[in-house]
Amino acid sequence: MAKVELRNISKVYEGGVKAVENANIVVEDKEFVVFVGPSGCGKSTTLRMVAGLEDISSGELYIDGDLVNDVPPKDRNIAMVFQNYALYPHMSVYENMAFGLKIRKVDKAEIDRRVREAARILDIEGLLDRKPKALSGGQRQRVAVGRAIVRNPKVFLFDEPLSNLDAKLRVQMRAEIIELHDRLQATMIYVTHDQVEAMTMGDRIVVMRDGFVQQIGSPLYLYNSPVNKFVAGFIGSPPMNFLSVKVLEEGGKLVIDEGSFRLHPDDAHVGFLKAYVGKEVVFGIRPEDIPVAEGGKGQRIPAKVTVVEPLGAEIHLYASTPTQSMVARTSPQHHWRTNDKVEFAPLMEKARYFDRETELSIIPVAEEKKS
Amino acid sequence: MNGNKAAKPGAPGRWIARAAPALAAPILALAALWAGFALIKEGWIAGGLAAAFAAVWGVAGAALLFFVANWSVERLGPKVRARALPFVFVGPAILVMAWYLAAPTARTLFLSFFDASSRGFAGLDNYAYVFTDRTMRIAFLNNLAWLVFGTGFSVLSGLVIAIMADRSRFERAAKSLVFLPMAISFVGAGVIWRFVYAYRPEGDAQVGLLNALVTAAGGSPVNWIVERPWNTLFLIVIFVWLQTGFAMVVLSAAIKGVPAELLEAARIDGASELRVVRSVLIPSILPSIVTVATTTLLLTLKVFDIVYAMTNGLYGTEVLASQQYKQMFKFLHYGRGSAIAIVILVAVTPMIWYNLRQFNKREAFS
Numbered sequence: 219m220a221k222v223e224l225r226n227i228s229k230v231y232e233g234g235v236k237a238v239e240n241a242n243i244v245v246e247d248k249e250f251v252v253f254v255g256p257s258g259c260g261k262s263t264t265l266r267m268v269a270g271l272e273d274i275s276s277g278e279l280y281i282d283g284d285l286v287n288d289v290p291p292k293d294r295n296i297a298m299v300f301q302n303y304a305l306y307p308h309m310s311v312y313e314n315m316a317f318g319l320k321i322r323k324v325d326k327a328e329i330d331r332r333v334r335e336a337a338r339i340l341d342i343e344g345l346l347d348r349k350p351k352a353l354s355g356g357q358r359q360r361v362a363v364g365r366a367i368v369r370n371p372k373v374f375l376f377d378e379p380l381s382n383l384d385a386k387l388r389v390q391m392r393a394e395i396i397e398l399h400d401r402l403q404a405t406m407i408y409v410t411h412d413q414v415e416a417m418t419m420g421d422r423i424v425v426m427r428d429g430f431v432q433q434i435g436s437p438l439y440l441y442n443s444p445v446n447k448f449v450a451g452f453i454g455s456p457p458m459n460f461l462s463v464k465v466l467e468e469g470g471k472l473v474i475d476e477g478s479f480r481l482h483p484d485d486a487h488v489g490f491l492k493a494y495v496g497k498e499v500v501f502g503i504r505p506e507d508i509p510v511a512e513g514g515k516g517q518r519i520p521a522k523v524t525v526v527e528p529l530g531a532e533i534h535l536y537a538s539t540p541t542q543s544m545v546a547r548t549s550p551q552h553h554w555r556t557n558d559k560v561e562f563a564p565l566m567e568k569a570r571y572f573d574r575e576t577e578l579s580i581i582p583v584a585e586e587k588k589s
Numbered sequence: 590m591n592g593n594k595a596a597k598p599g600a601p602g603r604w605i606a607r608a609a610p611a612l613a614a615p616i617l618a619l620a621a622l623w624a625g626f627a628l629i630k631e632g633w634i635a636g637g638l639a640a641a642f643a644a645v646w647g648v649a650g651a652a653l654l655f656f657v658a659n660w661s662v663e664r665l666g667p668k669v670r671a672r673a674l675p676f677v678f679v680g681p682a683i684l685v686m687a688w689y690l691a692a693p694t695a696r697t698l699f700l701s702f703f704d705a706s707s708r709g710f711a712g713l714d715n716y717a718y719v720f721t722d723r724t725m726r727i728a729f730l731n732n733l734a735w736l737v738f739g740t741g742f743s744v745l746s747g748l749v750i751a752i753m754a755d756r757s758r759f760e761r762a763a764k765s766l767v768f769l770p771m772a773i774s775f776v777g778a779g780v781i782w783r784f785v786y787a788y789r790p791e792g793d794a795q796v797g798l799l800n801a802l803v804t805a806a807g808g809s810p811v812n813w814i815v816e817r818p819w820n821t822l823f824l825i826v827i828f829v830w831l832q833t834g835f836a837m838v839v840l841s842a843a844i845k846g847v848p849a850e851l852l853e854a855a856r857i858d859g860a861s862e863l864r865v866v867r868s869v870l871i872p873s874i875l876p877s878i879v880t881v882a883t884t885t886l887l888l889t890l891k892v893f894d895i896v897y898a899m900t901n902g903l904y905g906t907e908v909l910a911s912q913q914y915k916q917m918f919k920f921l922h923y924g925r926g927s928a929i930a931i932v933i934l935v936a937v938t939p940m941i942w943y944n945l946r947q948f949n950k951r952e953a954f955s
Contacts (some may be wrong), residue, residue, distance in 0.1 A: 270857075292856055293859075296857060301850075306869055306873075318858035321858060352699070
């Protein structure tokens with residue numbers, strides 16, 4: 219097991235296309251780290267550089283303290299699970315799992331012991347004689363994982379391993395991979411475009427966009443303290459609402475003006491917003507932080523219901539002001555209809571503010587405490 | 590069934606009323622077609638007019654035949670129709686196949702049991718000749734060399750070039766160059782390679798490429814296509830030069846079809862590049878390799894043109910097909926010629942059968 223360290227890693231393709239720029243990531247020993255971001259953000263390229271399948275254009279990569287920039291994949295002692303499984307079609311499940319050990323000239327009895335052990339863990343003992351062709355997607359996935367764990371590698375790499383599975387199986391495999399991580403106590407790097415997977419699986423998450431690392435942290439830290447608008451919008455489902463508002467000063471008090479409503483920012487935020495008086499900023503608030511107002515007093519956001527998504531345990535209520543729209547997470551008691559009038563009571567202390575140009579958080583984000 | 594019939598008295602009569610025109614129509618159509626053919630054959634229409642008439646008559650006749658046959662079958666009622674319809678579509682093709690392929694084959698088999706002039710029955714004499722004659726034995730051995738080395742080298746070099754080209758920056762250029770000879774006929778290649786192998790006595794100017802090199806290096810010129818047993822190998826080189834392109838193109842396409850992740854997975858599993866090729870790439874394209882090999886095997890079994898153009902079977906380079914040609918058209922021994930043809934046919938049959946099976950499984954060229 220090992221620590222993986224990326225120092226100023228960049229990847230520039232022939233023709234000058236920059237896939238990854240200046241990535242600094244430290245994956246601690248036995249940690250489960252998820253690289254997440256939209257397609258084309260460089261997360262897979264970064265993983266493939268760790269695997270040795272892509273050359274590193276600049277920067278340094280350390281695995282277990284050794285500089286491995288020029289070490290070919292076969293000598294890095296890593297294992298990788300691919301999106302399409304990449305099982306050897308002409309080999310049985312047993313042979314697929316034994317292949318890496320056979321190459322390393324591991325003793326036959328030892329190979330057999332390890333393959334059967336992995337098969338037992340993954341519950342595929344009955345499939346050992348089958349060819350990949352005769353397996354279902356979920357079974358292939360298990361074999362691909364099995365092929366990785368028999369090798370007992372320093373680092374496990376997963377490249378969107380669940381994206382070819384149906385939704386139900388994906389949830390199940392997600393849990394199994396987490397369980398596997400706890401059991402093997404191995405360093406794992408997992409790439410996905412699905413923020414739900416990232417949130418549920420990762421000890422820490424690396425959010426990437428356009429080749430740049432945006433923010434690194436634990437799921438809840440990223441959720442509560444996004445460093446910019448992109449991270450705020452990418453983590454969480456339904457995503458954070460972004461409303462364009464103008465900062466005004468009225469009678470010594472700070473106000474944000476949406477056009478159809480005005481709100482007073484939380485006292486803790488006022489100091490940072492002062493610099494933006496007279497300017498437009500992005501007001502961000504999560505769907506669960508705009509509960510529907512049930513009478514009473516306080517700040518209100520008036521809106522009109524546009525779409526109702528009843529999910530059973532909760533309702534996603536899409537509503538809009540004359541110019542902008544938002545979504546709220548509400549309790550399923552009320553029967554909403556399109557065009558109903560609704561008032562939200564925003565929890566202003568949970569609000570985030572972002573600069574319109576740089577998209578950076580106007581409220582400084584505290585460093586995550588090391589656990 | 591019986592109850593059904595009883596319920597419809599007079600059914601047989603009605604069936605005949607329906608079937609009679611259905612059967613008569615195709616006969617009439619055939620007769621009309623034949624009449625047109627007779628017109629030309631008897632010379633009633635002459636010159637360019639005959640050609641134009643034949644073209645129109647042929648195309649229209651085929652269409653007429655199809656429509657009439659289809660119409661007839663449609664009239665025969667649902668049960669008969671379902672059974673007969675396939676024959677309307679495939680029947681003509683089968684008939685043509687039978688006429689052009691099956692009949693000549695049967696006739697060749699028949700002739701192979703007769704003497705030189707096809708008059709006296711010769712039993713198995715011709716086959717005894719085929720398997721005992723000295724020249725025939727040389728032909729068999731040479732053909733075996735063609736089969737093993739011709740196929741082996743073509744497929745092997747095609748595979749190696751395909752694998753290397755796949756990893757090269759100059760893939761297109763390299764593949765185009767290797768593929769180029771495919772466009773040349775075997776006889777054309779023979780002419781080209783005669784220059785490569787050309788021999789002049791020592792002291793004369795060597796016009797042949799190989800001998801020019803040999804003498805430039807200080808050696809004495811070699812008469813490449815006369816030196817036994819190497820001359821057969823030199824002929825095989827020509828075949829390999831021509832066929833490598835084919836093997837390369839098919840195998841290259843197959844290699845492109847192997848997912849990159851498969852090879853990457855093997856590399857991460859710890860395999861060296863050679864091991865990746867041996868343990869993952871080649872097994873993945875095995876169906877294509879087998880198809881290329883059997884197709885090339887077929888060509889080597891019936892190789893004729895190269896031998897005919899280069900040596901005409903002299904200097905011990907005889908192969909089965911060149912022997913067949915000589916027996917048939919030089920010595921006018923139809924019995925022996927036919928017997929050799931049958932032997933070649935039997936030899937290629939398993940290959941054809943295998944290839945067809947692969948095609949049906951849709952695994953070929955995958």
